[in-house]
Amino acid sequence: MSIARGPVRVHAPATSANLGPGFDALGLALTMGDLVTAEATAGGVEIQVSGEGAADVPRDESHLIVRAMDATFDLLGERPEGLRLVCENTIPHGRGLGSSAAAISAGIVLARALVVGGEERLDARTMLQLATDLEGHPDNVAAALLGGLAIAWIDGAAAESLRLDVDVPVTVFVPGEAVSTEKARGLLPDVVPHGDAAFNAGRAALLVAALTAAPERLISATEDRLHQSFRAQAMPDSYRLVRQLRVEGIPAVISGAGPTVLAFADGIAGAVPEGWWAAELGVDPRGTRLL
Numbered sequence: 001m002s003i004a005r006g007p008v009r010v011h012a013p014a015t016s017a018n019l020g021p022g023f024d025a026l027g028l029a030l031t032m033g034d035l036v037t038a039e040a041t042a043g044g045v046e047i048q049v050s051g052e053g054a055a056d057v058p059r060d061e062s063h064l065i066v067r068a069m070d071a072t073f074d075l076l077g078e079r080p081e082g083l084r085l086v087c088e089n090t091i092p093h094g095r096g097l098g099s100s101a102a103a104i105s106a107g108i109v110l111a112r113a114l115v116v117g118g119e120e121r122l123d124a125r126t127m128l129q130l131a132t133d134l135e136g137h138p139d140n141v142a143a144a145l146l147g148g149l150a151i152a153w154i155d156g157a158a159a160e161s162l163r164l165d166v167d168v169p170v171t172v173f174v175p176g177e178a179v180s181t182e183k184a185r186g187l188l189p190d191v192v193p194h195g196d197a198a199f200n201a202g203r204a205a206l207l208v209a210a211l212t213a214a215p216e217r218l219i220s221a222t223e224d225r226l227h228q229s230f231r232a233q234a235m236p237d238s239y240r241l242v243r244q245l246r247v248e249g250i251p252a253v254i255s256g257a258g259p260t261v262l263a264f265a266d267g268i269a270g271a272v273p274e275g276w277w278a279a280e281l282g283v284d285p286r287g288t289r290l291l
């Protein structure tokens with residue numbers, strides 16, 4: 001085995017996890033994404049970043065894409081002396097649109113492409129495991145890696161996923177302020193009532209049917225009792241917008257750990273609150289891909 005010099009370049013999509021009732025279990029890849037180019041060098045780590053996060057992300061080995069690449073090189077037993085990365089970011093950070101999942105997926109796919117023979121040795125399942133170990137939950141990374149709608153679960157310690165094709169209009173309403181996923185996860189209770197768990201089990205099953213075959217069920221299918229209300233205190237305006245849209249009959253949820261609001265509808269982006277931005281998106285069917 002050896003290292004290819006590159007450059008290699010990937011597109012990694014934004015994702016929306018949970019989709020209401022599918023906490024840590026459902027993820028949808030979206031038609032917005034980051035471009036990352038990587039090249040093997042003679043030594044050191046050099047990182048250029050433009051767009052989202054450019055003012056904040058580190059430029060050393062602690063950069064999330066470099067961490068994901070390092071973990072992948074470890075697994076493959078081969079690594080370049082040095083690395084040059086060019087990151088063109090459009091996914092906003094800490095908004096619930098899977099920026100960290102995209103960074104991790106991009107890093108894994110780039111590192112696999114730089115190791116000669118890496119593509120034969122690192123299959124989709126191993127990449128999902130690696131990505132889940134880094135992200136901490138499988139829903140966004142499954143969708144980011146494979147595209148489409150991901151149903152993801154943990155079997156023992158093993159991350160698993162099933163990919164489905166869906167075609168549904170999506171509008172995202174993105175607030176100016178970030179809320180980290182770590183903080184939003186810290187607001188969740190350790191234990192929930194049996195009735196609430198049963199409520200979500202039925203809605204999550206219905207949501208898969210609604211997204212694939214019965215869109216008229218989306219309003220019931222996007223109800224949730226496991227995470228959104230607990231997180232409302234950290235994102236009251238987002239929670240209010242979700243309720244307002246739902247009263248109008250529009251299936252709306254908190255995207256991922258928030259604070260972005262996702263609605264399964266188009267033609268509503270004009271209703272954006274002041275200081276927020278909105279975008280009409282579709283579903284990315286391809287996932288993280290080499291260009």
Ligand SMILES: Nc1ncnc2c1ncn2[C@@H]1O[C@H](COP(=O)(O)OP(=O)(O)O)[C@@H](O)[C@H]1O
Nearest residue numbers: 057064093094095096097098099100103180181
């Ligand atoms: N493209 C990227 N490059 C480097 N670090 C990133 C990138 N995307 C995300 N991160 C890291 O992940 C953090 C955001 O992750 P998280 O709180 O899970 O929010 P999100 O919902 O956007 O995934 C950022 O603050 C940054 O530390």
Ligand SMILES: N[C@@H](CCOP(=O)(O)O)C(=O)O
Nearest residue numbers: 017024096097098181256257
């Ligand atoms: N299931 C996770 C999803 C987090 O998604 P992100 O896009 O906010 O990182 C959760 O709800 O914590």
